[in-house]
Each structure stands twice: as structure tokens, then as C-alpha cells.
Amino acid sequence: xxxxxxxxxxxxxxxxxxxxxxxxxxxxxxxxxxxxxxxxxxxxxxxxxxxxxxxxxxxxxxxxxxxxxxxxxxxxxxxxxxxxxxxxxxxxxxxxxxxxxxxxxxxxxxxxxxxxxxxxxxxxxxxxxxxxxxxxxxxxxxxxxxx
Amino acid sequence: xxxxxxxxxxxxxxxxxxxxxxxxxxxxxxxxxxxxxxxxxxxxxxxxxxxxxxxxxxxxxxxxxxxxxxxx
Numbered sequence: 001x002x003x004x005x006x007x008x009x010x011x012x013x014x015x016x017x018x019x020x021x022x023x024x025x026x027x028x029x030x031x032x033x034x035x036x037x038x039x040x041x042x043x044x045x046x047x048x049x050x051x052x053x054x055x056x057x058x059x060x061x062x063x064x065x066x067x068x069x070x071x072x073x074x075x076x077x078x079x080x081x082x083x084x085x086x087x088x089x090x091x092x093x094x095x096x097x098x099x100x101x102x103x104x105x106x107x108x109x110x111x112x113x114x115x116x117x118x119x120x121x122x123x124x125x126x127x128x129x130x131x132x133x134x135x136x137x138x139x140x141x142x143x144x145x146x147x
Numbered sequence: 148x149x150x151x152x153x154x155x156x157x158x159x160x161x162x163x164x165x166x167x168x169x170x171x172x173x174x175x176x177x178x179x180x181x182x183x184x185x186x187x188x189x190x191x192x193x194x195x196x197x198x199x200x201x202x203x204x205x206x207x208x209x210x211x212x213x214x215x216x217x218x219x
Binding site for chain 2: 047049
């Protein structure tokens with residue numbers, strides 16, 4: 001009995017695993033993000049209170065406008081209106097999903113913000129955590145490599 | 148029996164402990180300006196820092212940068 005309880009406790013600590021490069025995105029999450037086959041997506045997790053996100057997002061917007069990549073933003077603010085105001089203030093035009101129940105962010109489980117995931121054919125092919133100077137150039141370079 | 152009770156009492160001390168880490172997306176409250184070391188008013192903390200440096204003849208090491216979101 002004790003052995004069984006201990007092994008259950010031990011296993012439960014590994015129940016939630018972060019998505020890493022090479023991992024397949026669960027179908028339910030792909031459906032939520034409306035991902036299509038044979039496409040490469042840049043999925044950017046951000047929050048209004050994240051200073052680095054505020055710095056980085058205008059550059060991501062630039063990339064989206066230039067059609068370099070299919071960008072999908074995922075806002076993880078506690079209140080959706082905070083996220084909407086942030087998106088409107090920055091003038092973001094790429095699609096943003098408001099992850100109110102934290103289903104998406106918990107599935108990806110990034111270790112820091114901003115978090116950018118490259119998803120190709122339903123698989124994570126690259127991940128960037130934290131702010132990167134000239135992220136637009138980085139995304140362009142990565143997209144070239146992923147072609 | 149006594150050792151069992153003692154062990155149970157010791158284990159009960161850990162009931163309030165959590166093994167869960169705070170995830171980056173749960174740090175909204177921590178990122179608020181009010182959570183800054185020294186409070187929300189920068190002028191007050193600057194003044195207090197000035198007094199501290201004068202009295203202690205030492206400065207620095209009073210905080211770290213970043214909003215607690217796990218960014219670089």
C-alpha cells in the first residue's frame with residue numbers, strides 16, 4: 001500500500017511535462033490554436049505585465065506584417081480586458097488568443113516569458129525563452145532555416 | 148505506537164508545504180510595482196537608500212532587475 005502511494009506521488013510530479021523541441025503538440029491544443037497541416041507557426045506567449053514582452057512584441061508584429069511567419073499570440077493575463085488593452089495599445093494585428101483558463105500555457109509550460117515556439121506540422125521545432133534583441137531578425141533567420 | 152504518533156505529528160508539520168513551483172504566467176502579482184523592494188514610490192526608496200549609504204558607508208546589493216516574469 002505504502003509502495004503504491006509513494007509511486008503514485010512520484011509519478012504525479014512528472015504528470016505535466018513541458019513541450020520541448022521535437023515534441024508533438026497535442027491535437028486538442030492544435031485545434032485550440034487552429035493550426036493547419038504543412039504550415040509553420042510562431043506562437044508567442046506574452047502578458048501585459050511582462051516588460052520584455054512589451055519590448056519584443058512590436059518587432060514580432062513587424063515580422064507578422066511582412067508575412068515572414070504565421071504569428072499567433074497567446075495572452076496569459078489574469079483579466080482578459082488587461083490583455084485586450086495591452087494588445088490594442090501596442091496595435092498588434094496578428095491573431096491573439098486570450099488563454100483565460102490557462103489551458104494553452106499549461107500545455108506548453110514555458111520556463112519564462114516571453115516564450116516563442118516554432119510549430120511545424122504539429123511539432124515543436126524550436127523554442128526561444130526570454131527577450132532577444134532584434135527578435136525580428138532572429139525569426140526571419142529561423143524561418144529561413146525551417147524552410 | 149508512540150513512535151507512530153510522533154512520526155504522524157512530524158509529518159503533519161509538512162501539511163502546509165507545497166512542492167509546486169510558481170509558474171512564469173502566475174507571477175502577475177509579483178510583477179506589480181508595489182512588490183518592488185522599497186515600495187511603489189521611487190523617491191522614498193531613493194531617499195531611504197541615501198540615508199542608508201550615509202550611515203553604513205556602503206551601497207549596492209539592494210535589489211535585482213526584472214519584473215519576476217523569468218525574462219532575461
